[in-house]
Amino acid sequence: MSSSAAIGAIDHHHDPSTSTGIPNKKLLMWAFLASDCMFFGCLISTHLIYRLHPPPDVPLAKNVFSIELTSFSTFILLMSSLMMALAVNAIQKGNLKSMRWSILTTILFGLIFLGCQVYEFRNFVFEKHMTISNSILGSTFFTLTGTHGIHVLIGVIWLTSMLIYSFTGRLSEKNAIDVESMGLYWHFVDIVWIVIFTAVYLLEYL
């Protein structure tokens, strides 16, 4: 922490100034993700509990969902994780140019995912007539997937800032740990989506 003087090659996997050798930012992110795990855990549990006790007026989820579209957006989000991993790898090697392309692709994939979600929400509300307030399924579905969508949106804004600052010189190889921490967040948001995709969508088609 105290002596951040860059002498020689930067070791991206070990920070000698901390007791454990793990950089502080990485440890912070892991602890935050543990907390966020419980956050999504409670939301997903709410959805699953209410799914087991459907009131008579709840619409049949299969009639509302469009599994083809969601499978496509899930695939896109997974691929964005691949690009994020490549971005982290690039900056650790000091390859700023390659990092920019990877981050740009990650942002685009994230935006495609969000676009699909906006389309899906509009479709559910206006065509399938499932709103946030007219059934318990609508309440849990929109709250859960909406919260996830906000996480993706925060990630996109974060990545966009990084992309811009990589041009102004604020973000350089020294900031590899910042990109890596951001990567942890991004992968976590993806993994949560895999759980949501399984528990909310795929479960209805069993």
Next chain:
Amino acid sequence: MEALVHKSDFLTKEEPAVAKPLVLWRPTAKTGVVGWLTTVDHKRIGFLYGISALLFLIVGGLEALFIRIQLAVPNNTFLSAQQYNEMFTMHATTMIFLVVMPLGNAFFNFIMPLQVGARDVAFPRLNAFAYWTFLVGALILNLGWFMKDGAPNAGWFGYAPLTTKAFSPTHAIDMWIMGLQLLGVSSIAGSLNFIVTIINMRAPGMTMMRLPVFTWMTLITSFLIILSFPAITIALIEVMMDRLFETNFFEVSHGGMPILWQHLFWIFGHPEVYILILPAMGIISEILPTFARKPLFGYPIVVFSGASIGFLGFGVWSHHMFTTGLGAVATAAFSLMTMAIAVPTGVKIFNWIGTLWGGHLTMKTPMMFALGFVWMFMLGGFSGIMHSAAPADAQQHGSYFVVAHFHYVLIGGSLFAILAGIQYWIPLITGRMASDFWGKVSFWVIFGGFNITFFPMHFLGLNGMPRRTFTYDGNMGWNQGNFVSTVGACILGVGLAIYLAVILYAYFKGPRAGRDPWDARTQEWSLPTPPPEYNYRVIPTIHARDSWWYAKQHAAEIAKETSEHGKAEEAHGGIHMPFQSIYPFFACVGMFIAALGVAVVDADPGPSLIGKKLAVTLIGAVIMLTGFYLWALEGADGYHLHLEDEPEGKTGAKH
């Protein structure tokens, strides 16, 4: 307050270092209002937590007195039923979230970094953010007193559907939801910081099994906070969505289930109990060895017991819900788990007794409170075990017996330990000693008043007196118990007033404390009182569990080692200090405005595109996000102090 602002004891007198020329404003004032608003010093933030929490202790204490006055005689009309509901709701919420938790935070902030041998926490600005968010949450929670909607009145547990729009249409509940939500954000932000600090910023030689027990309990409490608060966050989001956007989470006519609120709330609520008591156990584990002149008995077992309490604490929440009809298997399982959690707690009690056994007890004020803690906490623990048996609990549920139980663990436990901790660390925090005589007087008045207040409640409860009922008939046989209890509450109030007066007098007029006035064992006592801004002139090297005790026994070799390490540190650039920052405060101003928009402003009746409510919320949100963004942008830079020519603990020169 003005006097406090100018009389900042944690400061050294050096000129602030000049910030690097940046586009963004770097505040450098170390005194005055700007100094406090922009501080990132863990000691000053801890001090702010402490002052705020003690102010709220007075507020919560007055609420308790109003409750007791109302119950002093049967059919009393001192408070209306509505006012009584507000009193017990706000008394509980205040005491838990605005007094005991922030007082714990005050110690985490002030003491823990000193104990691990660090110069600050890992993320100083995040630490400031946690404090300002706490203050915003506390203000939002208490706004109702000054508004026509009144203060929150649905109980600190806020059981849905009582909190839904149908049953609580006013903004009082909105303020309760928003206030708790922000307090949760604050707690999580603070705890993440403590976790990283304890794991990553220990001085050389400070292995995990050499950490002072208080630091261990800080770590375990922080983990409990980051893992349990998300549950109440989600519960509050769900009820807020119900209120603002007409979702159906707790709307029974659309399939919502009120029991879900209870589960989510108590999955948070039970670990919360240990969030309140584990720091207390840590404080006691520091005080008893110091005043018994012995090392802590069975250190690894005390640490392990704390960790087991943390784990088991997540598996007992349904014992708050035995009467909801969970089914025989679930009830039996939670009953057994609850009994099991008494084991590590009992182990700790025996370790404290083992520490005292054969020690040379020095009966100073902190020791009196610590011994009071062990005794009173045990009484609270015994009635706790009685609740763990589901059939017995079914009789005690919702009665004054429960009230007696948790006040024994929260006052006799948490608060006694905190009062002990304040008395113990006040020489380090303020550099002044508190009067031992008046401290002991306050202890005996508090101890007496506390028992006179709460012991009769056991009998009232077993005789059937229900909680949360604003009055009772004269023929129920509860008159005497209630009157005694009210008299006791007044004595307790007087005791706390004496205690606060002693502390205030010590802060302004107390005799100067030298270094290490208790002849203590842990590293924080190696510092001058009060500690300089940079804490350690040279980062200490730890050789033993009771590291300062070891250093006192090996003074010559430690002095040699310190001087060598000091030269090495100087060669590496001197003492690194973080720059101050206004942005955590800035973001919290936006947060306050946004919270007002969500909780206080009326929804617009018409279908206009952007009404007043949305506008206020958005303006606040934009200010907040701008604050976050500038905070990220200004970066975590700092400056260096060089002290080689100065006498220790006096001044620092700028870089």
